[in-house]
Amino acid sequence: MIIRHVTIDCADPHQLASFWHTVTGWPLSDEDPDDDYALLIAPPPVPGLLFIKVPEGKAVKNRIHFDWMPTDRTRDQEVEHLIALGATLYEDHRTAEGRGWVTLRDPEGNEFCVERSESERGHDTP
Incomplete structure (x- = not known):
């Protein structure tokens, strides 16, 4: 299947x-x-x-969402790009050492996350 x-x-x-x-x-x-x-x-x-x-409209937080990983930008560049396209910032989970993710909402309020790119991860574990 x-x-x-x-x-x-x-x-x-x-x-x-x-x-x-x-x-x-x-x-x-x-x-x-x-x-x-x-x-x-x-x-x-x-x-x-x-x-x-x-x-019916969206009433509560999604029970499932996408975790996107940019392929040609950094996480932060991708977040700015998506906001420029119409996404909105929901939660920022970036840490001072550069790890973490950002949760955005699409134009209808559906949450999705943007993680660090493969090149930003280096030898980190997911």
């Missing part, structure tokens, strides 16, 4: 998918365009992100 998609409930699937498209660079599917959902196609074997329209 494999995970095909990670599904995210939201108010505006196309707006939220466009944000994540800009963040990841993953293409939006043009198959069966519909106002009620939008799909980002991730590079295999990563599951796609499926955004589904739901009537």
Whole structure:
């Protein structure tokens, strides 16, 4: 068994998918365009992100979220980049010695984390 998609409930699937498209660079599917959902196609074997329209708004903290690791920027550069794209700072867990992560929220309030890049980790354990 494999995970095909990670599904995210939201108010505006196309707006939220466009944000994540800009963040990841993953293409939006043009198959069966519909106002009620939008799909980002991730590079295999990563599951796609499926955004589904739901009537209720987000009420509490996510029970599951993404931990992203930048590949071409530092953690701090990635955080600034994501904020410029429309994310907002939620919790800052960076430490004085440079470790830690930052929790952001996407435009609909879904939490996600940005960790240090592989090059910043050096010989650290995850």
